[in-house]
Amino acid sequence: MNSFVNYSNYRIVLTDPATTSGIIxxxxxxxxxxxxxxxxxxxFDIPTxxxxxxxxxxxxxxxxxxxxxxxxxxFFNIGGYWAVIIFLFISGYGLYQSYQLTNAKAGFWxxxxxxxxxxxxxTLALFIILDDVLINLHHPLLEIILNFLGFHLNGILVRVNAVAWFVEYVMVLYFIFWIVSKLPFSEELKLIVLFCLCFSVYAIIRLTPIRNYHSIWLQYTIVFPTGVLFGKYRSVIRTFLPSKTRNxxxxxxxxxxxxxVFYGWNEIVPIRSSDVFRPIALILPLVLVSALIEMVNYQSAFLLFLGSYSYEIYLLHAPFMVKYDFFxxxxxxxxxxxxYLFGLIILSYILAKVSNMVNDGLSMLQSKKHNKAILVPR
Known part of the structure; x- marks a missing residue:
């Protein structure tokens, strides 16, 4: 019996998918x-x-x-789509809470x-080694360099970790946010510019050959700037929500x-390219569910733990699910x-701790260099 399987030419056959998913x-x-x-x-505070x-x-x-x-x-085959919408919306919201679209300081980057x-x-180093050892997949040097720089191009590269496309997209969104924060405009005008720049990226990808490599970005165009918009008007939105529990x-x-509406979008809004607005039908429930959570005042330690290591889980989950599945x-x-989930949580926890150790080491090294520079006589 194999110790793991690869899903390039294999699929799991379930005799009763509904029962299996129901039990989970x-x-x-x-x-x-x-x-x-x-x-x-x-x-919509940090725990939420x-x-x-x-x-x-x-x-x-x-x-x-x-x-x-x-x-x-x-039935939940679009769960990945839902997840990315949530990640991007919270990312935009969190950036606004940290910087309020004012001039982002040097520590931003x-x-x-x-x-x-x-x-x-x-994770890239880990998966390059595992690809070579477990599935005999060898990555050329140029491909490795591009992956490490954050470029994950569909149709060109055999990507080390396919879901890492998210990192490249988020960096583009961070760059747009940073540029907008530098503008000498009011926040209201900056928000308009932010939406315009995000949709400019959409237009560039859709109307040029870049769509062959980054078409996955298109469906999420509106999410990040909407998160920033919500960050600005959170308090105003809060006042419009019912204050009484029964309401x-x-x-x-x-x-x-x-x-x-989200699930029936194509039938309800049969307009070409309207999918770019479809995430709004999921963002609204996110905000309203947050209001319900405020009503009951309960938080799950399990969800808080998963959320605290969500980025690490995101980076690790796909290769251990698809390329070398042990469970x-x-x-x-x-x-x-x-x-599988238990093993993934352990690996994510270790990855977070190792990453923090590397970050702390780099900070200490930078601090030592700074102190030496101060002590050097001029």
């Missing part, structure tokens, strides 16, 4: 429930955004398991680059309608899904 969902709901505790809560990233991690795993590993896709690239480089329960209705191909799938 029920167990996860139980775990989320028993790890809930009463907390002080503010609308962290929990939402934890939910996005679960969406991501379900979605990619469905489309990459199973013979017959489960150092923080962003170290946070994104140190874990990326560690907040009515939020379930627009949440349900938005999800129906998921075994039966019963619902049991080995949790074995």
């Amino acid at each position: 969902f029920i167990i996860l709901l139980i775990v989320v429930g028993i790890t809930c505790k009463k907390t002080g809560y503010d609308f 955004t962290t929990s939402l990233r934890g939910v996005a991690v679960l969406f991501l795993l379900f979605g990619h398991l469905s489309i990459m590993c199973l013979q017959h896709q489960m 150092k923080t962003r680059i170290l946070k994104l690239y140190i874990p990326l480089w560690i 907040r329960l009515f939020l379930i209705v627009p949440i349900f309608i938005s999800i129906v 998921l191909y075994r039966k019963p799938l619902f049991a080995y899904f949790f074995a």
Whole structure:
């Protein structure tokens, strides 16, 4: 019996996909429930955004398991799409909360680059070795260099880690945010410029041969600037939400309608290229669900933990799911899904700790160089 499988020419056949997915969902709901505790809560605060990233991690795993590993896709095959929308929306929101579209200081790029690239480089090195040892896949030097620089081009490169396209896109969005923060305009005008620049990237990709390599960016165009917009007007939006508990329960209705619109978008809005606005139908429920969480004042420690290591999980999950799967191909799938999740959490925790050690080492080295420069007589 093989110790792992590769899904390039293989798919898992489930005799009863509905039962399998149902068991997984029920167990996860139980775990989320028993790890809930009463907390002080503010609308869309850090614990809430962290929990939402934890939910996005679960969406991501379900979605990619469905489309990459199973013979017959489960109903949640667009979970990866949901996850990226949540990640990008919270990213835009978080940047605004940190910088308010004012002149981003010098530490902006150092923080962003170290946070994104140190874990990326560690995982790329790991997967280059595992590709060579486990599946006899050798990456040429130019391909490795481009991957380490953050370029992940569909159709040109055999990417070391396919989901790392996200890092390149996020860096472009960070650059746009940084440029806009430098402009001598009011914040309202800066927001308009931010949306215009994001849609300019959309136009460039869609109307040029670049679409052959970065077409995946197109469907997420509106998400990041909408997150920034929400960051600016969060307090205003909060005042429009019902204050009484019984009234907040009515939020379930627009949440349900938005999800129906999201799933039936192509039939409801049969306009070519309208998919660029489809994420709005998911962003609205995110905001409303946050209002419901404020109502009950509970947070799940499990979701908070997943959210705290969401980037590390994102970088690690796909190769260990698709290229060298040690767990998921075994039966019963619902049991080995949790074995896979447990192993993934451990690896993500280790990756976060190693990345922090590297960051701390680089900071200490920079501090020593700075102190030496001060002590050198002029």
